[in-house]
Amino acid sequence: MTHTYLKGLACLGVALSLVGAAAAPVLASGGGDAIEPQHWSFGGIRGHFDRPQLQRGFQVYKEVCSTCHGIKRLSFRNLSEKGGPEFPEEGAKGLAETYKVNDGPNDQGKMFKRPGRLSDRIPSPFDNEQQARSANNGALPPDLSLIALARKVEAEHPFYALPYFMAKDIVTGYQEGGSDYLHALLTSYRDAPPAYKMDHGHMVAMTEADAKANPSLPRCASITSEAGADDVCNKMAEGMQYNVAYPGHQIAMPPPLRDGVVKYADGTPGTLENYSRDVTAFLAWAADPKLEERKRLGLMSMLYLLVVAGLLYGAKRRIWSKIPH
Numbered sequence: 459m460t461h462t463y464l465k466g467l468a469c470l471g472v473a474l475s476l477v478g479a480a481a482a483p484v485l486a487s488g489g490g491d492a493i494e495p496q497h498w499s500f501g502g503i504r505g506h507f508d509r510p511q512l513q514r515g516f517q518v519y520k521e522v523c524s525t526c527h528g529i530k531r532l533s534f535r536n537l538s539e540k541g542g543p544e545f546p547e548e549g550a551k552g553l554a555e556t557y558k559v560n561d562g563p564n565d566q567g568k569m570f571k572r573p574g575r576l577s578d579r580i581p582s583p584f585d586n587e588q589q590a591r592s593a594n595n596g597a598l599p600p601d602l603s604l605i606a607l608a609r610k611v612e613a614e615h616p617f618y619a620l621p622y623f624m625a626k627d628i629v630t631g632y633q634e635g636g637s638d639y640l641h642a643l644l645t646s647y648r649d650a651p652p653a654y655k656m657d658h659g660h661m662v663a664m665t666e667a668d669a670k671a672n673p674s675l676p677r678c679a680s681i682t683s684e685a686g687a688d689d690v691c692n693k694m695a696e697g698m699q700y701n702v703a704y705p706g707h708q709i710a711m712p713p714p715l716r717d718g719v720v721k722y723a724d725g726t727p728g729t730l731e732n733y734s735r736d737v738t739a740f741l742a743w744a745a746d747p748k749l750e751e752r753k754r755l756g757l758m759s760m761l762y763l764l765v766v767a768g769l770l771y772g773a774k775r776r777i778w779s780k781i782p783h
């Protein structure tokens with residue numbers, strides 16, 4: 459009885475891994491381009507944050523992203539708490555004081571501004587959505603507090619392979635889809651979309667040399683194709699940027715990062731790749747500040763359950779061994 463059961467399980471395992479091997483993992487955003495899974499220090503069941511990386515990431519957020527994006531769920535005190543960037547408390551206090559925070563009404567019934575305190579939330583660059591949109595050509599820069607959890611990578615697997623990939627994500631503890639996407643987004647700005655040629659109702663991408671030779675060919679950020687109809691070229695709209703990681707490939711955010719825009723004090727080279735990884739790690743922490751505690755507790759609970767399972771099994775064998783067959 460037990461043997462057939464075990465054999466069945468083993469067969470299922472083998473079948474699932476074959477299915478998985480056949481369907482190579484392609485991670486893609488809504489736009490359909492591959493998003494590379496990255497190695498993150500906070501990935502996996504024993505993941506933890508790299509403090510200097512979080513500190514550099516905060517620097518990138520503050521010097522670059524904070525002109526357009528708020529991070530309103532973070533307070534200054536969080537920056538010096540355990541499990542985060544762990545800036546010295548004096549540093550976080552000093553930083554808070556460089557901000558002007560709205561307070562009041564005071565004795566005269568008036569609102570006033572005062573220097574920030576550790577307990578204040580980090581002020582957002584705009585007072586409301588209207589102001590944010592009017593400063594950004596009508597587009598809304600989202601608050602970045604939870605963005606690392608709000609985005610994910612949509613995996614393009616055939617439906618029969620899904621159980622395999624779900625099981626794999628559970629075993630490896632893969633939860634970094636949002637971070638993989640953010641890193642791809644920040645590093646995937648390209649000069650111009652490819653030129654396309656219509657061929658029997660289908661748009662075919664041309665090489666850059668062909669496109670240069672034939673400037674009248676349309677350049678399409680993406681292609682919409684429906685069965686039974688000709689493909690439609692989605693051209694870039696006014697003021698949009700071409701980004702191959704963003705769904706639809708056109709985004710209103712101008713490329714925020716390029717080599718050398720931020721000067722790191724710890725000697726880490728100031729490259730686009732480093733800025734992007736650091737600010738992504740910082741946003742991953744901001745969205746999940748208890749990650750380290752949660753993972754540590756999870757691992758301990760699993761170990762505890764394993765030990766208890768062993769003890770119970772031993773006890774069960776001992777008790778039942780006294781009963782004659």
Ligand code: HEC
Nearest residue numbers: 522523525526594597598599600605709710711714715737
């Ligand atoms: C000049 C203003 C500006 C700066 C600076 C800026 N952004 Fe943006 N960002 C925007 C706007 C506007 C949007 C909305 C884009 C849209 O709706 O097409 C946006 C959207 C985003 C999104 C959402 C993308 C999605 O999937 O919806 C993320 C994530 C993001 N920005 C991250 C960053 C990071 C990280 C930085 C700093 C390195 C940064 N931004 C700097 C203006 C900015």
